[in-house]
Amino acid sequence: MTTVQSRREFHLDSDTYDDLVAHARSDVPYEVCGLLAGRDGTLTAHYRIPNAARSMTLYNMDPKAMLHAMNEMDDNDWDLLGIYHSHTHTEAYPSSTDIELAFYADAVYLIVSLQAPDAPQIRAFDIVDGQVSERALVVDGERASRSLIPRNARRAGSAGEQTSGESR
Numbered sequence: 001m002t003t004v005q006s007r008r009e010f011h012l013d014s015d016t017y018d019d020l021v022a023h024a025r026s027d028v029p030y031e032v033c034g035l036l037a038g039r040d041g042t043l044t045a046h047y048r049i050p051n052a053a054r055s056m057t058l059y060n061m062d063p064k065a066m067l068h069a070m071n072e073m074d075d076n077d078w079d080l081l082g083i084y085h086s087h088t089h090t091e092a093y094p095s096s097t098d099i100e101l102a103f104y105a106d107a108v109y110l111i112v113s114l115q116a117p118d119a120p121q122i123r124a125f126d127i128v129d130g131q132v133s134e135r136a137l138v139v140d141g142e143r144a145s146r147s148l149i150p151r152n153a154r155r156a157g158s159a160g161e162q163t164s165g166e167s168r
């Protein structure tokens with residue numbers, strides 16, 4: 001049974017979006033992780049869960065903190081809407097480990113990438129039986145997943161960077 005209304009979108013408010021980026025930035029170069037809870041597709045709580053793996057390439061939610069969050073969701077009759085983690089050096093796409101360990105078919109997996117530190121990117125995915133499908137991320141009612149990224153985001157190592165300096 002799925003509780004998500006719009007199958008191909010995931011809705012975030014901009015405060016939560018900013019919170020996710022702030023959390024990701026708070027522990028660079030290590031990955032961070034957490035849970036988003038809600039009811040009828042509307043977010044009601046954001047849990048930062050310690051990454052027990054303390055790793056730059058994977059996350060392992062601290063079981064105690066996760067249990068605490070899950071209990072609170074139960075008590076409030078909230079659903080687990082989203083599971084997020086950060087990628088500090090790679091794109092916002094699930095790694096093979098992420099796909100293997102995606103056990104919550106009803107939750108949407110969000111990845112916050114800091115690969116371009118000045119242009120963080122969040123993308124949302126369904127991961128079901130090893131199949132990854134992307135959802136459009138909607139922030140404050142606007143589809144944002146790709147438009148948030150500046151076209152000329154700085155790239156490490158691009159030597160002859162052109163002086164088209166205006167940022168849009």
Ligand SMILES: [Zn+2]
Nearest residue numbers: 087094095098
């Ligand atoms: Zn990952």
